[in-house]
Amino acid sequence: MSTSVKAGPRQSPRPGPTRPIGTPRKPWRRRVEPYVYVFPTVLLMVVLMLVPIVMVIRYSLYDNVIMKKEPVLAGIANYTEILTDPDFWNAVKNTAFFTGTSVVAHLVLGMAFAMMLNTPLLGNVTKAIFRVLFILPWLFTVAIIAVLWRLLLNPNGVLNYLLQTWGLADSKVEWLADPNLALYAVTFINIWSGYPFYMMSLLAGLQGIPRDLYEAATVDGASYWQRWWNVTVPQLRPIIVSIAMLDVIFTTQQFALIWMTTGGGPINVTEMLSTFTYKLAFNRYQFSLASASAVIIFVFSMVLAFFYVRYQKARD
Amino acid sequence: MSALLCAATTVMLVAACGGGSSGGSTGTAGASAGGDVTLEFSQWWEPELPANALRGMMDEFEAANPGIKVKLLSGPYASTKEQSVAGAAAGTMADVVGLDGAWVSDFVKQGAITDLSKLMKDSAYDESQLAAQIKINNATYMIPVVNFVYPLFTNDDLLKKAGVNAPPTNRTEFLDAAKKITALGGDTKGWVVPLSLEAPNGIQNDVMAWNWASCGTMLKDGKPDLTNADVKETVEFVKGMWDAKLVAPGALTMKEQDKVEEFTNGRVGMMIDSLAHVTLIRESNPNLKFSISAIPAKDGYSGKRGIPYASWGIGISENSKHKAEAFKLVSFLMNEKNNSKLASVANAFPGNTTAVPDFVQNDDLFKAAFDIYKAGYPANEFTGLPVAEELMRSFDEELQKTLNGDQTVDEMLTNAQAGWTKNF
Numbered sequence: 001m002s003t004s005v006k007a008g009p010r011q012s013p014r015p016g017p018t019r020p021i022g023t024p025r026k027p028w029r030r031r032v033e034p035y036v037y038v039f040p041t042v043l044l045m046v047v048l049m050l051v052p053i054v055m056v057i058r059y060s061l062y063d064n065v066i067m068k069k070e071p072v073l074a075g076i077a078n079y080t081e082i083l084t085d086p087d088f089w090n091a092v093k094n095t096a097f098f099t100g101t102s103v104v105a106h107l108v109l110g111m112a113f114a115m116m117l118n119t120p121l122l123g124n125v126t127k128a129i130f131r132v133l134f135i136l137p138w139l140f141t142v143a144i145i146a147v148l149w150r151l152l153l154n155p156n157g158v159l160n161y162l163l164q165t166w167g168l169a170d171s172k173v174e175w176l177a178d179p180n181l182a183l184y185a186v187t188f189i190n191i192w193s194g195y196p197f198y199m200m201s202l203l204a205g206l207q208g209i210p211r212d213l214y215e216a217a218t219v220d221g222a223s224y225w226q227r228w229w230n231v232t233v234p235q236l237r238p239i240i241v242s243i244a245m246l247d248v249i250f251t252t253q254q255f256a257l258i259w260m261t262t263g264g265g266p267i268n269v270t271e272m273l274s275t276f277t278y279k280l281a282f283n284r285y286q287f288s289l290a291s292a293s294a295v296i297i298f299v300f301s302m303v304l305a306f307f308y309v310r311y312q313k314a315r316d
Numbered sequence: 317m318s319a320l321l322c323a324a325t326t327v328m329l330v331a332a333c334g335g336g337s338s339g340g341s342t343g344t345a346g347a348s349a350g351g352d353v354t355l356e357f358s359q360w361w362e363p364e365l366p367a368n369a370l371r372g373m374m375d376e377f378e379a380a381n382p383g384i385k386v387k388l389l390s391g392p393y394a395s396t397k398e399q400s401v402a403g404a405a406a407g408t409m410a411d412v413v414g415l416d417g418a419w420v421s422d423f424v425k426q427g428a429i430t431d432l433s434k435l436m437k438d439s440a441y442d443e444s445q446l447a448a449q450i451k452i453n454n455a456t457y458m459i460p461v462v463n464f465v466y467p468l469f470t471n472d473d474l475l476k477k478a479g480v481n482a483p484p485t486n487r488t489e490f491l492d493a494a495k496k497i498t499a500l501g502g503d504t505k506g507w508v509v510p511l512s513l514e515a516p517n518g519i520q521n522d523v524m525a526w527n528w529a530s531c532g533t534m535l536k537d538g539k540p541d542l543t544n545a546d547v548k549e550t551v552e553f554v555k556g557m558w559d560a561k562l563v564a565p566g567a568l569t570m571k572e573q574d575k576v577e578e579f580t581n582g583r584v585g586m587m588i589d590s591l592a593h594v595t596l597i598r599e600s601n602p603n604l605k606f607s608i609s610a611i612p613a614k615d616g617y618s619g620k621r622g623i624p625y626a627s628w629g630i631g632i633s634e635n636s637k638h639k640a641e642a643f644k645l646v647s648f649l650m651n652e653k654n655n656s657k658l659a660s661v662a663n664a665f666p667g668n669t670t671a672v673p674d675f676v677q678n679d680d681l682f683k684a685a686f687d688i689y690k691a692g693y694p695a696n697e698f699t700g701l702p703v704a705e706e707l708m709r710s711f712d713e714e715l716q717k718t719l720n721g722d723q724t725v726d727e728m729l730t731n732a733q734a735g736w737t738k739n740f
Contacts, residue, residue, distance in 0.1 A: 066405035067426055154574075155565035156503055156583065177568040179720055263514025266568035267716045282398065283706045284739075285422055 053298070060291035067285045078292035088293065090268055091276040098187050098272060099251040103244055105191040110198020115232075117199070118206040138196035146260035149189045150176065179266045186261055186270050190254060198243055205239040206232070245308040249301050273297050353638050354385040355645060358399060359414025361628055361662070362390035369661045377648045384641050386412075403633075404428030411636040412645050415458045415629040417450055417699030424452045425702070429631040432456040435643040446650065447669050450629065450700050460627035461649055462664035464590045465689050466521045467623060468612065469597075472605040474504065474585040483586075483609040487526070487553055490586070490612045494562040497585035506562040508584040509554070510570040511716060516708040517572065520698050521624050522588050523715065526550045528622030528695035529611035535697055540736035542711075543729045549614065551715065551725050558719045568716055580604060590626065591685050592663050608681055610688045622695025623688060628662070665689055703739050710735040 060078050062071035082088050113134050117127050140148070152158050153175035163169035175185040209232065217227045233240075255274035258264065264271040264279070277297065281290035362370045374386040389410055391399065396414060403409035404426045413429065423429045433456045436443055443449070450458035470483045478496035494506025510518040524534060532546030541547075557563055564584050566574070572589075579587045580600045588611060597604060610621050630649065632642045648654055655668035660675055665686065675682045698704040711732050718728040 066401075067422065069427065150574075156578075172565050174566050174568070177566045177570070179568070179716075182569070259514055262569050263512050265511075265513035265713070265716065267713055267720065267722075279706075279709070282401070283709060284703055285401070 056291045056294055056298075059288050060295050062288050064286060064288045065291075066287045071288070074288070078288050079296070082289060082292045082296065087268065087271065088273075088276060091271045091273045094183060094270060095252055095272045095274075097183065098190065098254070099248055101187050102190045102194060102251045103247045106195045106198045106247055107240065107244060109191065109195040110202050113195065113199045114202035114206055117203055134199055135196045137193045138200075140193070142193075142256040143260060145189065145193045146257055149192075150261060153185060176262055177266055179269045182262055182266055182270050186258055189261065190251065190257060193257070194247070194251070197247070201239055201243050202236060205236045209235045241311055242308070245304055245311070249304050249308075252301065253297070352383050352385050353641050354387055355412055355636075355638060355642055356387050356389055356410035357412040357414075357645065358389040358391075358396060358403075358410035359628070360391060360393040360396040361414055362388055363392060365661050370658075373649070373654060373658065376654075377645060380648070381641075381644055384644065386645065400428075407635050409633040409635060411633055411638060411642045413631050413633060415631045417458060417460070417627055417629055417696060418701070418704030420450050420458045420629070420631070420700050421452060421702040421704070423631070424457050427634055429457050430634045430636070430639060432459065432632065432643070432646070435632065435639060439640070439643055439647070441643075441647060445652070445668050445670060447667050448627075448694060452700060458627075458629040458631045459646065459650060460625075460629050460667045461655070462628050462659045462662050462667055463625040463689075463694055464592045464627070464662075464664050465623050465625045465685065465694065466525060466588050466590055467608045467610060467685055467688055469579060469587050469589050470607050470609065471579065471582060471585050472607055474500065474582065478585065480585075483607055484612045485610070486612050486615045486617070488615050491553075491557065491560075491562075494557060494586065495560065498560075498562045503583045505564040505578075505584050506586060507557055508564040508570070508575045508578045508587045509567050510572050510575040511567050511712055512569050512571045513709055513712055513716075515571055516705065516712040517626075518570075518575075519708040519712050519715070520696065521572075521590075521626070522575075523550065523554055523711075524697070525588050525611050525624040526553060528624060528697070530614040530617045531619050531622060533697065539740055540707075540733055542733040542736065543726075548725060548729060551718070551728065554715070555718060555725060568719070579606075588624070591665075591682070594681060595663060608685050608688070610692065621688075621692040623692045625665075625694040625696055627667070627699075628664070707736055707739065 059065045061073060061075060062068075063074040063077070065071045113130075116122070117131055117134070122130075137145070154160070155172040155174050155177075159175070160169065160172045163173065164171075173181070176182050213231045213235070214227055217231050222230065253274055254272065255278060258270055258272050258275050259278070262270040264275040273293070274297075277290050277293040280286045280293060357374070359370075370390075371388060374388060378385055389399075390396075393416075397416070397419065400409060400413055400415075400419065400423070403413075404423055409428055415423070415429070420429070432449075433451075433454075435441075436456070446459055447463070448460045449456040450460070468483060474497050475481075475483070475493065478493070478500055480493045480496055484490040484493045490507075497504060497506040509522045512518065527534060527546050527550040530546070532550065533541065533544070534547050535541055536544070558567075564570075564575075564578050575587055576589060576593050576597065577600075578584045579589070580597050582601070582604060591608070594608075597606065611623065613621055630646055632639055632646065636642050649658060650668055652668050652671045655666045656671040656673055658664075659666040659671060659673035663675060663682075664673070666673060673682075673686075676686045677683070698708065701707060714723075714728045714732040714735070717723050718725060723731070
C-alpha cells in the first residue's frame with residue numbers, strides 16, 4: 001500500500017524546516033501560551049535585575065547623580081578614579097584574603113564535619129546531636145553573629161577571660177580593635193558562620209556515593225586515604241566546585257558582618273569592597289563613584305558566574 | 317541563576333537609593349476626598365519615645381488644626397537617614413522631616429529642604445523663642461526641636477576609691493583622676509572613648525568635645541582649620557591618655573553603646589555621654605552611683621564652656637505642596653507647652669528657650685545637667701557641615717593611625733585637614 005501526497009499551494013518553496021504536511025497550524029493561543037507562562041518571571045527579572053543594573057551602569061558614567069540635579073556625562077572618569085584609588089586596592093587586597101581564606105577553611109571544615117557525620121563509627125543518636133551542634137552557626141542571622149562575636153571577643157569578654165585564666169595570655173587581647181589582628185578575627189567569624197553550608201552539601205553528596213565503589217577499592221587493596229582521594233573526592237568534585245564558586249561570590253560581597261563588627265576598621269585593615277562602596281554612596285554621597293565601584297564588583301561576579309554556569313552546563 | 321542574583325545585589329544596593337537624578341517634583345502631601353490635608357512626617361523619634369507619646373501629640377495637633385492630618389513615618393535613625401536621602405533624590409521626601417544637623421548641608425545642596433526663614437516671616441513667627449537655628453547662607457533650614465547634651469559622667473564609687481574627691485574641672489585634674497582610677501587595677505580604666513568607624517560620632521562627642529569645652533574651634537570662616545593650636549592640644553591630650561594606657565581597651569572598634577556598657581558595669585571611671593542614657597544606666601545598674609559635671613576645660617580657662625549636643629531637628633521638604641500647614645506642625649512642636657512635653661518624654665533639653673522639661677524639677681541629676689547647659693552653650697561644629705559623618709570618619713581614621721603610632725599628631729592634622737578640604 002502506498003500513499004502519495006501532492007504538494008499543496010501553501011507549501012513553502014524555501015528550504016528549511018517546514019510544518020509536516022497534514023498537521024494543522026497551531027492556534028494563535030497555543031503559540032502565545034508559553035510566553036504567557038514565562039512573562040511574570042521575565043517581568044520580575046527585568047524590574048528587579050535588569051533595570052537596576054542598567055541604572056547603576058548609567059549612574060557610573062555621570063559626574064555625580066542623586067546629589068546633583070543636572071549631572072554631566074563624565075565617561076570613564078569614575079572608573080579611572082576608583083582604579084587609581086589606593087583605598088580601593090587596599091579593599092581588594094583585604095577582600096581577596098578574606099574570601100580566599102574563608103572559602104578554603106569552609107571547604108576543609110565542611111568536609112571534615114561532613115565525613116564525621118557520615119562515619120559508621122558513631123551511633124545515630126551521637127551523629128544527630130553533632131549534626132544539630134554543627135549546623136547551629138548557619139541558623140543565626142548575620143546581626144546575631146556579629147553581636148555574639150563582638151561580645152565573645154570583647155577585651156572583657158569570655159575568650160579573654162578563658163585565655164587569661166588558663167595562662168595563655170598575659171593581657172587582654174583586642175581581637176577586633178587591634179590593627180594586627182582584626183582582619184584575622186573577622187575572617188574567623190566568617191569561617192565559623194559559613195562552614196555548615198559546605199557541611200550539609202557535602203554530607204548529602206557523601207550519602208549518595210555508592211558503597212560498591214568503596215568495596216571495589218578495598219578489594220583492590222586501597223588504604224583509607226587512597227579510598228578518600230580516589231573515590232570520595234572525585235565523587236564530590238561537582239558539589240565542591242559548585243559550592244566553592246558560589247561561596248567566592250557570596251563572600252566577596254559580604255557586607256553586614258564586616259560593617260557590624262568593625263565598620264572596616266581599625267584604620268582600614270578590614271575595609272572590604274562592599275564597605276568601601278557603601279561608604280562612597282551613603283557617607284560621602286558620591287553615588288556615581290559608588291556605582292563605578294559596584295559595576296567593577298559586578299563584572300568580577302559575572303566572570304565567576306560565567307564559569308559557574310559553564311561548569312553546570314558541561315556537567316549536564 | 318543564584319549566582320547572577322547574588323552578583324546583582326551590590327549593584328542594587330546603590331540603585332535602591334533613588335529613582336533618578338532629575339528628581340520629579342511630585343509632592344508628598346495628599347488631600348483626602350473631604351478636602352483634608354495629610355502631612356507626612358518622617359522621623360526616628362517615635363521608636364525612641366514611650367509608646368504613643370508622639371502619636372498623642374499629633375492627635376492634639378489634629379484636634380487643634382481641623383483639616384490637617386499627620387501621618388507618622390517612623391523608623392530607626394539609620395533607616396530614616398537612608399529614606400530621606402532617597403526621598404531627596406526622587407523628590408518624594410515627606411512634608412515634614414526629622415533632621416540631624418549633619419545632614420542639613422547636603423540636603424540644602426540638593427534643594428531638598430525648604431528655607432524656613434521665609435516661612436517664619438510669612439507666618440510672623442517669633443524667632444526669639446528658638447534656642448538655635450541651623451542656617452546655611454543666612455537662611456534657616458533646620459530647627460533643633462530637642463537637644464541631647466553630652467556632659468561628663470563620673471563613677472562616684474570609683475573616684476572615691478581612687479582618692480579623687482570631686483569630678484575633675486580641668487585637663488590636669490582629669491588626667492590625674494584617670495591615672496588614679498586606672499591604678500586601682502583589675503579591669504578598671506580611667507576613661508572610655510568609642511572610635512568605631514561604623515558610627516564615628518565619637519569624634520564629635522568624645523574627642524572634639526574637649527576642644528569645644530575650652531571654646532576651641534576646628535573651623536575658620538566656615539572652612540576646616542584642623543592644624544590650629546586648639547585642635548592640636550586636644551589631640552595631644554587624647555594621645556597622652558592613650559599612651560599612658562588610661563583608656564578602656566577595644567576603643568578602635570568601640571561604639572557608643574559599648575561605651576555606656578563599660579561605664580554601667582563599673583569598669584571605667586569617667587566618660588562623656590548623652591544625658592539620654594541616664595535612665596538606661598539607672599535601669600541597667602541600679603546600684604551605680606554616678607554624677608554629672610561639665611566637661612573639663614584647658615587649665616586656666618574660665619570662660620563659658622561649649623557642651624556637645626545632638627539634636628532632633630526638624631525641617632520641611634522643598635517639594636511639599638502644603639508648606640504653610642507643615643510649618644503649623646513645626647510651630648506646634650516648638651511652642652513652650654509642647655516643646656516642654658516632648659523634651660520631658662525624650663529626657664532632652666528643649667529647643668524653646670522658655671520651655672522647662674518636667675524632669676529638671678524632679679531629678680537632681682537632670683537639674684545639675686540643666687544648670688551646666690544653661691551656664692555654657694551648645695557646641696557642635698559638625699552641624700551644617702557637608703558630609704559631616706564622612707568628616708568624622710576621615711578624622712577618626714587619621715586619629716587611629718596616630719594612636720597606633722603610625723604618624724605624629726602634626727602629620728595627622730595635616731592629613732586630616734587635606735582630607736576635609738576636598739569636601740568644602
